[in-house]
Amino acid sequence: MSQSNRISGGQIDRSKTFRFTFDGMPYTGHPGDTLASALLANGVRLMGRSFKYHRPRGPISAGSEEPNALVQLRSGARQEPNTRATVAELFDGLQASSQNAWPSLKLDAMAINDKLNSFFTAGFYYKTFMWPAAFWEKLYEPIIRRAAGLGALTREEDPDEYDKGFAHCDLLVIGAGPAGLMAALTAGRAGARVILADEDFRMGGRLNAESLEVGGRAGAEWASAVVAELMSMPNVRMMARTTVVGAFDHGIYSVVERVSDHLAVPEAGKPRQTLWRIYSKRAILAGGATERPIAFENNDRPGIMLAGALRSYANRWGVAVGDRVAVFTNNDDGLRTARDLQSKGVDVAAVIDSRDGGDLLPGIRHLQGAQVIDSAGRLGLKSVTVRLANGKTETIACTALGVSGGWNPNVNITSHHRSRPEWREDISAFVPGAGGPANLTSVGAAGGALSTHGALATGQAQAIAALADLGFTATADTLPQAEDAPIAVSPLWYVHEGKGRAWIDQQNDVTVKDVKLAHQENFTSVEHLKRYTTLGMATDQGKTGNVLGIAVMAELTGQSIPATGTTIYRPPYTPVAMGTLAGRSRGKEFKPFRLTPSHKWASEQGAIFVEVGNWLRTQWVPKPGETTWRESVDREVLATRKSVGICDVTTLGKIDIQGTDAGAFLDRVYSNTFSTLAVGKCRYGLMLREDGMVFDDGTTARMGDNEYVMTTTTANAVTVFRHLEYCRQCLWPDMDVQIISTTEAWAQYSVAGPNARKLLQKIVDQDISDAAFPYMGAGNITIGGMRARLFRISFSGELAYEVAVPTRYGDALIRKLAAAGAEFDAVVYGTEALGVMRIEKGHVAGGELNGQSTALNMGLGKMVSKKKDSIGMVLSQREGMNSADGYRLVGVKPVDPNGSISAGSHFMEIGAPVELASDGGWLTSKVYSPHLGCDIALGYLKAGDQKIGRRMRAVNFLTKTDTEIEIVSPHFFDPEGERLRG
Amino acid sequence: MIINHPILGPRDAQEFVYLGDANLINRPDGMTAGIEAFHDYLYNRDNPAGEHRELWYHEQGDRSWLVVTRNTVTHEILKVELARDVAKAQGRSK
Known part of the structure; x- marks a missing residue:
């Protein structure tokens, strides 16, 4: 099909021809076309089916307000549903298809819904699919969703990149029509930093769509000249294809730039779209206005559109939507459409004007006091039925009808801070209300100034006012001559x-x-x-x-429109793709990993890694021949307890605490005492929240009189540091204490097992015999002359040390430790073996430090000193948190050594019914202990300290298991702690 | 939102972590005040529609705790102070 409806003029480049397809049919268009304008030029009015009734539909607009012409663009991985044909910029090779129609747009089986329309009234779904409730999710909703009119997602990964951008300006101008251009020009000439954003690919707004003159020349020409001047200004950033979608606090705007949507494939290195965050000191909304229809019977046929859109297609794109057109209007703007089309040689059948009186249009059949009451044409308009002023009806043949019910200012963004639009009677429209975003003013049609002169004048005036606030002096140049006619709307x-x-x-x-x-x-x-x-x-x-x-x-x-009110517009102004919001945060970049200093070495050993917070830690290291993870973990545990094992513990939080009040500060933030700790020693510390629950734990060493090194759990490294800063700055501001996080500064390894000392002595320069470096000792040492730290602490229950070196030597150290350990058959163990050994020792960790447990629950009640003030000390004494039948940490073993238990199981008495009332607490952590040869677990059991030795059941609703267990002490292994003092 | 940091100037609120009512500065002395006083301190909060003094922490910045006076209805920020200065002015010391 040739471009049968193409007429003269317009801002398209006829020297080049683009080929594209719609539903597989080939068509041609030109640079400057939208998909909608090109299809209309080819005589295609039918572009979609409606959401509910599957009515044939064509575009009613020429902009982003389009409700009907939703199409699917492109194919394969770049296929994109629900795009508006009216703003989709045409490019060579574009493949577009309709949605919500089967088997074809012209023959849609679901159009049966239209015949059944009396059922599908408001609330139909609410009323009909009430019962039975279980049918909703599985039956009703999928059927309704399939029938309802939205496009389908491709299941392939989007091959394009999306980006985020940040920009700052004195003045953000939203919209580049006459008002926005005038505002930007005024501010640009005054030297202010200006960003001018417009959603269209061609700046100029309605000036591109009108035959009106500005300053004695065509409006579009004037716009081009202003755009050229603005482009030449280094202080002005011009952003076409860019929509301001939301207004946020303090002059921040969310802005989507469609960098590559108009290309088949983005240029190398360029994103498809960029989500900008624009920081502005002042902003001007020059977003124009949107025309509204008048409702009449069958007013939705393809070919019936807004009068302004009909005019846009003729003036901007050189397209006559129909060979014979009519206009239905209640205002003077509608008359413009008839005049423009007639001057372009289009056959104007009639203007149906609902108003009485006034001047008649010369040379056009102008029916005053008339209304369109019906239309005909199944897949496209063929005629309209008109009720004439004399009461008679007349059928007027036409293939396009322009409808104008007046213009609504685009107030949307002014509502984003909950400001309600206000009604203006003279233009019968809502305009921006009071209380909109601070430092935002509305100009031109968006502010209710509907004439071209009004746009230019308000744009200039508001720019001057905004700049004056910022200390710029902008001059009011003589405004170019432009029309200033009232819209003369009479509501219908x-x-x-x-x-x-x-x-x-x-x-x-x-x-x-x-x-x-x-x-x-x-x-x-x-x-x-x-x-x-x-x-x-x-x-x-x-x-x-x-x-x-x-x-x-x-x-x-019977109320007025302002009394009826309006809903409030929320962001975004137009739909934003999920990919744009995600930006570069997808795939691996959505949640980047942090790697420990031993990661490279561990990878070489074939380690299996696990995510712990943001970190990847070694989970276990399989050896040849091991087929299950349990084999590897059991071996690592047994080898460590038999000889020696090495584990990367770098991820634990480390905080250096210095100052003359460092000890006193620690006494306040830990529930136990640290000011009395001897230099060169460490101590286990328990940290509470102010509500008395356990916050964190770790060991803290005193490295000097006024110098401590704290460790935290991996999970709380950041929050503990934040908390310490809070205590230091807000609670005790005069304490002489400085803190800094050194988590990233030190690589730290645990060396544990009977041969730990022998191994370390091979590489440490100092004497670390039991006499020289006793249990819970801490100090600065050297390894081959290089500074390092050594702590004799144990999480595994073995003779153990933690050795730290500056992070950049972490890789060297793990290699040195592994080499030195070869003669002892040293193993590297991961988090699984670490978990087994700490549970064998009854140490609390993640499952027990759940934020809802007290020191008493953990069996650590005596650690909360009442001789000094510390965070959480007072509220930990609350009655409810100290009852004798509260939760206590216990150990758990299955009565049958081959029995299996699982974390999350609930304690119940033997014979008790499986119900909430029988619940005695829960199992927090569970492992298989290779030493005891059975599953072991820790758990919180009500009055657990009084139930040691009792037989109960571990009941798990999820795994449907019910196992008989014995309550034991949580210290399964070496309860006297002889090994770690060895 | 933009918070006008007393030392660093205007910074995006994304750099900060919010804690809550600045009244948290007025922690009772654990050696003299009882459970009741701590209970009020920790749990009883005003929830004004209007001016609110609150604690913000510049975590992605200089680690200052700030007292920000913000209108909870309009998000207008009326005053930003270093929490340390506020705490000292309110008589807190060691």
Whole structure:
């Protein structure tokens, strides 16, 4: 098909031809076209099927407000559903397809819904699919979703990149129509840093779509000249294809730039889209206005569109939507459409003007006091039926109808801080209300100034005012001459004649009848109206239909429109793709890993890694021939307890604490005492929250009189440091104590087992015999002359040390330790073996440090000193937290050594019914102990300290297991601690 | 939001961690105050629609704790102080 509807003029490049397809059919267009303008040029009006009734639909607009022409673009991994044909920039080779139609757009089987329309009224789904409830998720919802009108996602990964950007400016101008251009020009000339953003690929706004003159030349030419001047200014950033989607606090705007949407494939190194965060000192909304329709019976046929859109297609794109057109209007702007089309040689059948009186259009059949009451044409408009002023009806043949019910200022962004738009009677429209985002003003049509002169004047004035606030002096240059005619709108919201359906919100298939039904069922508040009928939902967010729906409700309730009110617009202004919000945070970059200093070496050994917080830690290291993880872990545990094992413990938080009050500070943040700790010694510390629950634990060493080194759990490294800063700055500001996190500064390894000392002595320069470096000793040492730290502490229950070197030597140290350990058959053990050994010793960790447990629960009640003030000390004494039948940490073994128990099981008495009332607590951690040859676990059991030796059951609802167990001491292995003092 | 840090100037709120009511500075003395006083301190909060003094921590920055006076309705920030200065002015010491 050739471009049969292409007429002269327009801002398209006819020297180049693009080839594209729609539903497999080949068409041609030109640079400067949108998909919609190119399809219309080829005589294609039918572009989609409606959401609910599957009615044939074409575009009603020429912009981002489009409710109907939702199409799928591209194919393969770049396929994108629900894009608006009216803003999709044409490129050579574009493949587009319709959605929500089967088997084809012209022959849609689901159009049966249209015949059954009397069932599908407002609230149909709510009323019909109530029962039985279980059917909703499995049966009803999938069927409804399949029938409802949205496109399908490709299941492939998006091959394109998305990015985030940050920009700062004095003045952000939103929209590059006459008002925005004038504002940017005024501010740019004054030397302010300006960002001008416009969602269109061609700046100029309505000037590109009008035949109006500005300053004695065509409006589009004037716009091009201003754009060229702005482009030449180094202080002005011009952002076309860029939509300001949200206003946030303190002048921050969220902005989507469609960097590559107009290309088949993004240029190398360029993202598909960029999500900008723009920091502005002042902002001007020059977002224009959106035309609204008038509802009448069958007003949704392809070929019926907004009058301004009909004019845009003719003036900007050189497209006559139909060979014979008519216009239905209640205002003077609609008359412009008829004049422009006629001057372009299009056959204008009639102007149906609902107003009485006034000048008649010369040379055009201008029917005053008339209304369109119906239309005909199944897949596209063929004629309209008109009720004439004299009461007679007339059928007028036409293939396009432009409808104008007036213009709604695009107030959306001014509502993002909950400001409600205000009604202005003279233009019958909502304008920005008070209390919008601070330092944002609205100009031009967005502010209710609907003439070109009004746009230029308010744009200039508000730019000067905004800049004056910032200390710039902007001059008011003489404004170019432009029209300043009032819109002369006489409200007509819907045609009262006819029993059929008259569409208000075409995207959601909401009709005047639906609003009437909502009123009848008492959903009269605008918020209820929206949710009951779905008016104003989905991708267009009611840009064309909302005000119309409110006006109909106002008429039904007998209230004024301002008294009826309006829903508040929320971000985003237009839909934003998930990929754009994600930016580069996808795949591995969504959650980057931190690697320990031994990672490279461990990888070489074939280690299996596990995520611990942000870290990857060695979980276990399989040896040849080992087929299950348990084999490896059992070997690592047994070898460590028999000889020696090495484990990377770098991930534990490390905090250096210095100052003359360091000891006193630690006394306040730990529940036990540290000021009395001798230099060169370490101590286990228990840290509470102010509510008395255990926050964290770790060992802290005194390295000098005024110098301590604290360790925290891996999970709480950041939060403990934050807490210490809080205590230091907010609670005890005069304490002489400085802290710094050194988690990343030191690589730290645990060396544990009977041969730990022998191994370390081979590489440590100093004497570390038991006499020289006793249990719980700590000190600065050297390894081959290099500074290091040594702590004689044990989590495994063995004779153990932790040795630390600056991180950059961590790889060298693990290699040195492994080499030195060869003669002792040293193993490297991972987090699994670590877990086995700590549970064998009854040490608390993640499962027990759950944020809901007290020191008493953990069997550490005596560690909370009452002789000094410390965080959490007072509230840990609350009665409810100290009852004798509260939870106590216990050990658990299955009565049958081959029996299996699982963490998360609940304690129940033998013979007790499996119900909540029988619950005695739960198992927090469980491992298989190769020493005891059975499963062992820790758990919180009510009055557990009084139940040692008792037989109970471990019941797990998830694994459906019920195992007889024995309650034992949590110290399964070497309860006297003889090994670690060896 | 943008918080005008007393030392570093305007910084994006994303750099901060929020804690809550700045009244947390007024921690009772554990050796003299009882459970009741601590209970009030920890749990009883005003929840004003309007001006609110609150603690923010510049975690992705200089680690200052700040007292930010913010209007909870408009998010307007009226005052930003170093929490250490506020604490000292309120008589806190060691």
